[in-house]
Amino acid sequence: xxxxxxxxxxxxxxxxxxxxxxxxxxFLWKCLHGCYKVSEYWLKIPSYKTRGLYLLCGKIESMSxxxxxxxxxxxxxxxxxxxxxxxxxxxxxxxxxNFGTILGTCHADFCHNGKKLKGDxxxxxxxxxxSVHLIWKLHCDWVINKGTLESIPSNDEIHNKWVxxxxxxxxxxxxxxxxxCYGSKALKHDLVLQTWxxxxxxxxxxxxxxIWKSGVLVGITPWCPLGCGR
Numbered sequence: 318x319x320x321x322x323x324x325x326x327x328x329x330x331x332x333x334x335x336x337x338x339x340x341x342x343x344f345l346w347k348c349l350h351g352c353y354k355v356s357e358y359w360l361k362i363p364s365y366k367t368r369g370l371y372l373l374c375g376k377i378e379s380m381s382x383x384x385x386x387x388x389x390x391x392x393x394x395x396x397x398x399x400x401x402x403x404x405x406x407x408x409x410x411x412x413x414x415n416f417g418t419i420l421g422t423c424h425a426d427f428c429h430n431g432k433k434l435k436g437d438x439x440x441x442x443x444x445x446x447x448s449v450h451l452i453w454k455l456h457c458d459w460v461i462n463k464g465t466l467e468s469i470p471s472n473d474e475i476h477n478k479w480v481x482x483x484x485x486x487x488x489x490x491x492x493x494x495x496x497x498c499y500g501s502k503a504l505k506h507d508l509v510l511q512t513w514x515x516x517x518x519x520x521x522x523x524x525x526x527x528i529w530k531s532g533v534l535v536g537i538t539p540w541c542p543l544g545c546g547r
Contacts, residue, residue: 318418319426331423336439341446355380372464381416383456384449392452395475400444406536407440407515419449436511443486451482477539484534491528
């Protein structure tokens with residue numbers, strides 16, 4: 318995707334990227350180690366072979382299939398178009414991802430005239446990692462609770478969970494600029510502004526330095542259920 322394959326050592330180090338939360342570090346680490354109990358794990362156990370097949374389509378349940386490939390998955394069909402739309406609001410075209418490029422997301426290298434675009438790289442990492450992690454969590458909740466076609470969350474529920482997840486990351490970015498709390502590790506104002514530029518709700522009406530304004534949200538809003546009066 319970036320024109321070269323990162324060295325193995327760099328790939329392992331990248332999962333400790335300071336731009337993504339610890340929970341995402343753990344998720345990437347387990348994916349790289351093949352820790353999750355999917356696919357071949359179950360196929361090797363005679364009485365549990367059916368658990369190695371994805372309930373939605375009957376194909377082998379690999380991480381890549383769950384997160385990016387299954388054409389029957391409502392999680393994939395809902396979340397990735399939302400990512401693409403928000404990214405387009407930032408002014409760029411969302412690239413085609415597979416499981417391999419997701420594992421190397423922290424090597425994002427958007428450049429212009431030889432200069433790294435730090436804001437673009439941060440937003441790309443945030444959207445890719447948070448979205449794929451949310452797909453995994455929704456998948457696990459569904460399988461563990463009931464695992465039936467009737468129990469799959471609705472499109473509206475998935476949409477709202479994604480919007481909430483990304484809004485939380487926006488809020489955390491703003492909070493982490495507090496020098497009194499984070500000292501030298503506090504995020505720079507310009508970096509946060511560059512990261513979320515173009516993606517905010519009613520951004521044209523926000524002040525130039527909207528960081529300290531409460532209630533700032535991303536430009537994709539939650540869906541209210543029918544009959545909701547709010």
